[in-house]
Amino acid sequence: MDLSPITARMPSHARIGIGPGWYGLLLALDKELAALAPDYVVWQVKQDGGGMDVVARLNGDLDEMSLRAFRAAIRDARKESLRTCEECGDYGWLVLDGTWYATLCPEHADEARARRLGR
Numbered sequence: 001m002d003l004s005p006i007t008a009r010m011p012s013h014a015r016i017g018i019g020p021g022w023y024g025l026l027l028a029l030d031k032e033l034a035a036l037a038p039d040y041v042v043w044q045v046k047q048d049g050g051g052m053d054v055v056a057r058l059n060g061d062l063d064e065m066s067l068r069a070f071r072a073a074i075r076d077a078r079k080e081s082l083r084t085c086e087e088c089g090d091y092g093w094l095v096l097d098g099t100w101y102a103t104l105c106p107e108h109a110d111e112a113r114a115r116r117l118g119r
């Protein structure tokens with residue numbers, strides 16, 4: 001999947017720290033945000049607490065309604081990521097294992113556990 005619409009908005013040192021299963025969510029989010037604020041900046045994209053965490057900054061002001069829509073789009077994308085496997089994009093759910101959180105389908109949850117156990 002071509003992530004250049006996102007990377008073009010990121011500082012050069014930043015990287016996209018999520019799995020491929022969420023790339024579609026990220027690209028859809030970018031379209032929504034770009035429609036509201038064409039020159040917005042993506043500061044960070046990472047997995048946090050099992051969900052997709054996007055930190056975006058505005059260049060300039062936005063009216064109150066657009067600002068609300070901007071924030072809601074980011075929130076909604078995170079909600080969606082919490083039921084989407086980060087590895088493959090299939091339906092997934094939050095897996096808790098000690099201090100480790102991830103949103104994965106059953107298959108990738110098993111794989112991740114096996115990796116963690118060093119098997």
Ligand SMILES: [Zn+2]
Nearest residue numbers: 085088105108
């Ligand atoms: Zn999966």
